[in-house]
Amino acid sequence: MKIILLVLNDRARQARTEIEGRFPQALIEEIARREIERGSLSERLGVLRARRPNIFVVATERLDWQRGQNAFMLFGALAGARRCVMLDAHGAWREERRARLLTSAPLRLAREAAISAAAVARARKKLRSLERIIKDGGIPEVIKRPPESSPAFAPSIVYLRATPGPGTQTGGASSHINGVINALLASAARVSMISNDRIAGLDETKVPTTIIEPKPIGTTRAAFDLYNNQRFTDAASRLIARQPPDFIYQRYSRFSWAGVEASLRAARPLFLEYNGSEVWIGQHWDQAGMSALLERCEQLNLKAAARIFVVSEVERRNLVRAGVNESKIVLNPNAVDPERFRPNIGGERVREELGIEKDETVVGFVGTFGPWHGVLALAEAIKLMPQDSRLRFLLVGSGVLRGRVEQTLREAGLEHRAILTGAVEHERVPALLDACDVLASPHVPLEDGSEFFGSPTKLFEYMAMGKAIVASRLGQIGDVLVDEETALLVEPNDARELSAAILRLTNSLELREQLGAAARRESIARHTWTHNAARVLDAYRSWSEKQ
Numbered sequence: 001m002k003i004i005l006l007v008l009n010d011r012a013r014q015a016r017t018e019i020e021g022r023f024p025q026a027l028i029e030e031i032a033r034r035e036i037e038r039g040s041l042s043e044r045l046g047v048l049r050a051r052r053p054n055i056f057v058v059a060t061e062r063l064d065w066q067r068g069q070n071a072f073m074l075f076g077a078l079a080g081a082r083r084c085v086m087l088d089a090h091g092a093w094r095e096e097r098r099a100r101l102l103t104s105a106p107l108r109l110a111r112e113a114a115i116s117a118a119a120v121a122r123a124r125k126k127l128r129s130l131e132r133i134i135k136d137g138g139i140p141e142v143i144k145r146p147p148e149s150s151p152a153f154a155p156s157i158v159y160l161r162a163t164p165g166p167g168t169q170t171g172g173a174s175s176h177i178n179g180v181i182n183a184l185l186a187s188a189a190r191v192s193m194i195s196n197d198r199i200a201g202l203d204e205t206k207v208p209t210t211i212i213e214p215k216p217i218g219t220t221r222a223a224f225d226l227y228n229n230q231r232f233t234d235a236a237s238r239l240i241a242r243q244p245p246d247f248i249y250q251r252y253s254r255f256s257w258a259g260v261e262a263s264l265r266a267a268r269p270l271f272l273e274y275n276g277s278e279v280w281i282g283q284h285w286d287q288a289g290m291s292a293l294l295e296r297c298e299q300l301n302l303k304a305a306a307r308i309f310v311v312s313e314v315e316r317r318n319l320v321r322a323g324v325n326e327s328k329i330v331l332n333p334n335a336v337d338p339e340r341f342r343p344n345i346g347g348e349r350v351r352e353e354l355g356i357e358k359d360e361t362v363v364g365f366v367g368t369f370g371p372w373h374g375v376l377a378l379a380e381a382i383k384l385m386p387q388d389s390r391l392r393f394l395l396v397g398s399g400v401l402r403g404r405v406e407q408t409l410r411e412a413g414l415e416h417r418a419i420l421t422g423a424v425e426h427e428r429v430p431a432l433l434d435a436c437d438v439l440a441s442p443h444v445p446l447e448d449g450s451e452f453f454g455s456p457t458k459l460f461e462y463m464a465m466g467k468a469i470v471a472s473r474l475g476q477i478g479d480v481l482v483d484e485e486t487a488l489l490v491e492p493n494d495a496r497e498l499s500a501a502i503l504r505l506t507n508s509l510e511l512r513e514q515l516g517a518a519a520r521r522e523s524i525a526r527h528t529w530t531h532n533a534a535r536v537l538d539a540y541r542s543w544s545e546k547q
Contacts, residue, residue: 001026004053004081006033006072008060010398010422011089015059018087023055036075048079056081063092066216067224070112074105109219116223120290123226123255127296130260134303154188155246155540159207160262161195162232163253174200174426175457177251179337180273181207183533192245194236196228200426210239222289225255233258241265247306247540254278255290255297260304269306269543271536273332276315276453307539311455312476318453330539333476335532336460338524340430343466343516347434354419356435360390361506364436364467366429366458369399374442374472376401379408380495381442381502382417391506393418396432433465437512438505441471444493451475463523468512470501480527486519 003026007015016028031051036044048056056076060066069086076084077098084101086094159181163173178201184191185206192208193199202209212235218224236258240248244266250259251273263270279295302308302324309332310316320326356362369375375395385391395405395418402420409415424432433439439462446452452475459477462469469487471477481487488505490497505512 001054002052003028003055003057004048004051005030006036006056006058008033008058008066009089010402011059011061014089015057015087018093019057026055045075045079048076053079053081055083055085057085057087060086060088062090063088063094064214064216067218067221069094069216070105070108073101074109077101077105112217113219115217116219116227119218119223119227119230120293122230123293126230126257126261127293127300130257130264130300130304131296133264134260134300154190155537156190157184157192158240158245158248158262159191159193160236160248160250160258161193161197161199161253162229162236162256162258163196163251173251175336175461176334178202178426179335179529180249180533180536182337183529184536186530187533187537189533189537194232194239196232210236212236220289222255222293226290226293229253229256229258232256233261237262237265240268244268247271249273249536250301251275252278252298252301254282254294257297257300260300263304270301270304271307271309271539272301272305273309274302274315274319275311275455277318280450306543309536309539312453313479314451314453314475318451330535332532332535333480333527334455334457334460335527335529336457336464336523337529338464338520341433341461341464342430343434343520345434346431347436350431350435354394354435356392356419357390360392361438362392362394362436363438363440363470363502363506364394364396364433365440365442366396366433366461367456368397369402369405371401372443372446372452372454373399374444374492375399375405376408377444377493377495377498378440378442379405381499382409382414383412384495384499385417385503389503389506391417391502394421394432394436395419396421396424396429398423429461430465433461433467436467438502439465439467439469440498440502441469441477442490442492442498443472443474443477445474452477460523460527463519463527466516466520468505468515469519470498470505480522481519485515486522487515 001023003019003023005015005028007030012030019028029051036047056079058072063086072086073084073096082098084096161177177199181191194210194212196212196214198211212232214228218227240262245268247269248259248262249271259270259272277298279291279298282291282294305328307330308319308324308328309330310319311333313331316329316331319329365378367373382393406420409418441456441459441462443456455476459480469481471481471487471489472492473489474492478489481489483489488501490501
């Protein structure tokens with residue numbers, strides 16, 4: 001029996017293990033997504049048919065979030081597979097036989113196309129209505145008066161998370177959500193959450209949480225996003241209107257107007273966390289389609305929000321240039337919990353588990369293997385290290401550039417020098433960072449020449465770990481870190497300068513300890529989630545006093 005496996009996430013090994021458990025005698029052969037994305041439909045079918053699959057398996061992160069399932073399954077059936085399977089990284093499994101797929105899939109696809117078209121039409125109609133209300137100054141007068149029953153120092157808050165993508169189980173988004181909510185709770189605020197997925201690490205015994213599950217419907221990414229954001233908005237708005245909070249706090253996401261509609265229905269202000277333009281991201285990184293509609297959604301959110309929290313000065317300037325009222329914008333960078341991220345929190349155990357020798361110096365990187373995180377520059381820096389150096393690199397995370405990093409190291413014969421863990425649960429990150437001696441933040445400029453607008457969460461987590469940091473002199477990174485005081489700063493995308501700084505720290509325990517201690521002191525003094533939450537609450541007090 002021959003199984004052809006198409007992996008859409010970065011967990012090929014996990015998918016193989018699951019398949020081997022169900023089909024122990026099968027031969028498993030992987031096919032790259034790029035092999036079946038080129039050419040006409042008949043050409044793509046020919047590529048898969050030539051592999052002669054008995055079973056066609058597609059592995060994804062979450063079946064609930066995977067659009068196009070019926071198309072994938074029908075594709076496998078048309079290519080000759082007797083059975084087609086969809087599985088995800090959380091144990092979900094969908095399997096159908098060829099005969100059933102050939103008879104039922106066309107009707108399913110037609111139904112999905114009709115639902116998608118209706119979702120797009122409904123979105124356009126809803127946007128026109130909301131735009132008209134906001135343009136006419138139709139935010140109810142009661143929004144301008146804070147409830148007398150809730151003191152400004154202990155407001156009730158509903159946190160909306162409507163991101164149209166796989167679950168936020170790892171990375172900076174999870175850190176940010178947990179950090180903000182936990183710090184608000186510690187400040188006496190009352191917080192509840194409405195989300196389309198569970199948030200890794202969030203204590204739901206302290207934060208009443210409502211999950212509005214998505215459905216894997218949508219012929220395109222934009223249709224999927226619009227359909228599920230409408231479902232989310234309808235349910236969330238009803239819930240909030242029944243028991244209005246003092247204010248609504250939304251983590252902005254593409255094709256979403258949940259916070260705007262909830263604000264109007266409940267007559268409470270919207271406080272928008274704006275981490276960057278989804279229009280810009282759609283143009284340069286992650287095309288979702290329907291860019292004109294996406295831009296209208298973004299403008300609607302910016303106009304309707306009572307306050308807009310941005311993570312960097314660059315983003316504040318971008319909004320001012322775009323015509324956003326400057327008085328609404330609050331600069332609120334990312335931060336860290338210095339109790340969770342601190343020295344001596346399990347690093348020795350991690351080094352033993354990973355087989356790292358005591359005399360080896362470990363350079364760590366945590367983050368997305370994406371366009372602006374600088375992983376390719378780091379891979380080139382690894383190639384420049386002296387052959388006899390006792391250096392290991394611990395690279396934690398995943399993303400579209402992981403394959404290129406692995407290829408670079410493999411072609412240089414340096415696979416032994418790097419440990420790539422893939423995506424990990426965020427609870428494991430502090431111990432992994434603690435296993436390192438040097439931490440790298442090699443971010444690179446944005447390809448289109450725009451100013452670097454990010455506020456990397458890992459930057460503040462690195463600082464709190466008390467480890468020596470090598471970072472790019474870029475945007476907020478160069479503002480937060482001081483060269484030779486809290487880090488060594490290097491020119492972005494300069495592999496030689498990056499490798500030289502790493503070697504300098506490798507050769508000086510004294511410098512590593514000096515920089516690490518100073519960075520931790522600075523993180524505690526200025527960059528905790530307590531500081532971040534205080535700015536949110538201060539903005540609410542300021543807004544209340546002006547009403």
